[in-house]
Amino acid sequence: MIQKNKEKRGFLYGIGVGPGDPELLTIKAHRLINECDILAYPAPEVGEGLALEIVRPLLKNVTEFLPLRLPIAVSPFPAQRAYDQAALLLEVQLEAGKTVAVICEGDPFFYGSFMYLFERLSERFKTKIVPGVSSPMAGAAVLKTPLVSRNEVLTILPGPLEEADLEQRLLNTDAAVIMKVGRHLPKIRRVLRHLRLEHCAHYVEHATMHNQQIIPIENLEAQNVPYFSMILVRKIKSQLTSGVV
Structure with missing residues (x-):
């Protein structure tokens, strides 16, 4: 059962809800979401956001929701102020002794919005x-392609990196996942083309x-793609040294 704090203050959970398929939610995440007093979720300025969309089919006992208006991708409103305001909303509920579950896409500590709330609240409230x-x-699963094996190195790269930095990091790894593609697609394609990857x-x-869409980069015609898309590059070092490219 959920850890109901006997003290005045409540308990804060940061819960990863996976990449999109509700059935990929862990058993623990499913249980805690349905046992919490308040379900908080990151949301754009208008609408509900992906995290709530993912868990909605699995909600049974949740009656109180708390939208946290946080910057999603490239947002016009200041990020730090938005996180400060969201933390204050959570603080009110936690001070009242409520158990609050904050959900986020993927994993809370892997480019997750929850980490910024954790920084603001974890010293004063119990968290998990x-x-x-x-x-x-x-991505690897839907591609049906292993990312790395044995002693190979996997590198996670954010799309907003400078072009020269992105190129250098791709040169020094066996495989890479480029995250947050969005408006950075043309730059990323230039780098991949230059490296013949x-x-x-x-x-x-x-x-x-x-x-879901899976497209070889060579066949990708779109110029504008979602921020939360990614590019997987496999066997980089062997391609660069074998004479294949």
Whole structure:
């Protein structure tokens, strides 16, 4: 059962809800979400957001919801102020002795919005992190392609990196997952083309969801793609040293 704090203050859970398919929620995440007093979720300025969409089919006992208006991708409102305001909303509930579950896509501590709330609240309130299936794992699964094996090195790269930095890091790894593609797609494609790695790179969008797309980079025609898309690049070092490229 949920750890109901006997003290005045409540308990804060950061719960990863996985990449999109509700059935990929862990048993623990499912239980805690349905036992909490308040379900808090990150949401854009308008609408509900992906995290709540993922768990909605599994909700049974939740009666109180708390939307946290946080910056999603490239947002017009200041990030730090938004997280400060969200932390204050949670603080009110925690001071009242409530058990609050904050859900987020993927894993809370892997590019997760919850980490910024954790920084603001963890010293004053009891917290627990429930890991979730992260998008690189989901991407490899839907591609049916292992990311790395044996002593190979996997590198996670954020799309907003500078072009030269992105290129150098790709040169020094066996496989990579490039996250947060969005408006950075043209830059990423230039780097892959320059390194002659396009043929071993795949674009993945909405992995495990009904609108999932998997496209070899060489065949990708779109110029504008969602922020939460990714590109998986496999066997980089062997491709660069074998004379294949």
